[in-house]
Amino acid sequence: RKGSVIITGASSGLGLATAKALAETGKWHIIMACRDFLKAERAAKSAGMSKQNYTIMHLDLASLDSVRQFVDRYKRSGRPLDVLVCNAAVYQPTAKEPSFTAEGFELSVGTNHLGHFLLSRLLLDDLKQSDYPSKRLIIVGSITGNTKTLAGNVPPKANLGDLRGLAGGLNGLNSSTMIDGGEFDGAKAYKDSKVCNMLTMQEFHRRFHEESGITFASLYPGCIATTGLFREHIPLFRLLFPPFQKYIIKGFVSEDEAGKRLAQVVSDPSLTKSGVYWSWNQNSASFENQLSPEASDEEKARKIWELSEKLVGLA
Numbered sequence: 095r096k097g098s099v100i101i102t103g104a105s106s107g108l109g110l111a112t113a114k115a116l117a118e119t120g121k122w123h124i125i126m127a128c129r130d131f132l133k134a135e136r137a138a139k140s141a142g143m144s145k146q147n148y149t150i151m152h153l154d155l156a157s158l159d160s161v162r163q164f165v166d167r168y169k170r171s172g173r174p175l176d177v178l179v180c181n182a183a184v185y186q187p188t189a190k191e192p193s194f195t196a197e198g199f200e201l202s203v204g205t206n207h208l209g210h211f212l213l214s215r216l217l218l219d220d221l222k223q224s225d226y227p228s229k230r231l232i233i234v235g236s237i238t239g240n241t242k243t244l245a246g247n248v249p250p251k252a253n254l255g256d257l258r259g260l261a262g263g264l265n266g267l268n269s270s271t272m273i274d275g276g277e278f279d280g281a282k283a284y285k286d287s288k289v290c291n292m293l294t295m296q297e298f299h300r301r302f303h304e305e306s307g308i309t310f311a312s313l314y315p316g317c318i319a320t321t322g323l324f325r326e327h328i329p330l331f332r333l334l335f336p337p338f339q340k341y342i343i344k345g346f347v348s349e350d351e352a353g354k355r356l357a358q359v360v361s362d363p364s365l366t367k368s369g370v371y372w373s374w375n376q377n378s379a380s381f382e383n384q385l386s387p388e389a390s391d392e393e394k395a396r397k398i399w400e401l402s403e404k405l406v407g408l409a
């Protein structure tokens with residue numbers, strides 16, 4: 095049978111390119127989990143994906159009710175779940191004020207981390223039950239977890255501090271909107287959320303890999319300077335960033351190439367190792383990358399897991 099893979103945020107950028115790459119193999123049915131149904135339908139069409147290879151299902155990660163409804167509908171569909179890809183993200187580098195999810199969490203961490211945390215926890219049993227030869231849970235990371243690189247050191251740097259803001263619910267009322275308890279900074283909130291993504295992947299690995307055989311992985315696909323992720327950035331930045339990445343940093347990858355990389359993490363029989371943060375070198379060969387001390391801190395990973403369980407209503 096075909097493999098069944100859910101990809102969140104498959105309506106643009108990396109998620110769409112990955113859906114396209116997997117659809118082209120003819121071996122996968124892709125469930126595009128998107129907040130904008132029409133946009134996703136148009137995107138799939140313009141990517142040339144054939145109807146029999148995909149299904150679009152509504153999912154708004156900025157609402158925990160929507161996450162629960164999505165999971166219920168998926169379970170009722172009777173489809174197996176072989177791979178889950180947590181890819182969607184929001185990035186608000188120029189926001190002066192925070193925005194919030196339906197439950198009142200700061201939007202970047204609420205969407206990128208808490209929405210995906212609930213989604214993957216609720217779908218873990220379905221992955222366990224899959225009889226597919228290699229079942230996987232992939233959470234897309236970023237370079238911000240890698241302080242050994244130039245790009246991982248651009249300020250503001252990710253820093254989760256003692257997690258006091260997260261413990262308080264990130265709501266700006268009785269707690270800060272930032273995980274570390276500091277002043278709101280949209281670029282930092284995004285980077286913090288990505289560190290949470292990478293820590294969550296490792297915590298999943300420690301808790302569930304041995305018993306379930308599921309491969310848990312994260313990756314940095316390279317800098318895809320052309321995606322919608324930068325849509326809220328100032329126009330001059332959007333003009334200069336792609337050539338800067340291409341010619342100076344040399345970290346630029348096209349959406350197609352990045353999609354092929356994530357598709358490898360979904361389906362390549364040689365990438366089954368669990369607990370790994372994949373990156374690619376200049377020749378597009380994959381390697382196991384090292385994470386920064388904070389993005390590999392076991393104690394912090396456990397605390398974030400426990401605090402997140404409370405915030406999403408699992409504990």
Ligand code: NDP
Nearest residue numbers: 103105106107108154155156181182183317318321322323
């Ligand atoms: P895009 O903005 O193109 O894609 C993000 C996707 O997330 C969109 O499909 C968007 O939906 C979706 N999304 C946003 N909010 C929600 C929500 N509340 N519910 C459901 N879906 C939502 O950016 P990229 O493709 O660049 O980003 C994809 C992933 O790649 C992210 O995890 C990002 O952190 C990561 N990444 C990107 C890099 C880059 O250089 N671009 C580098 C490293 C990592 P919609 O289409 O409706 O807006």
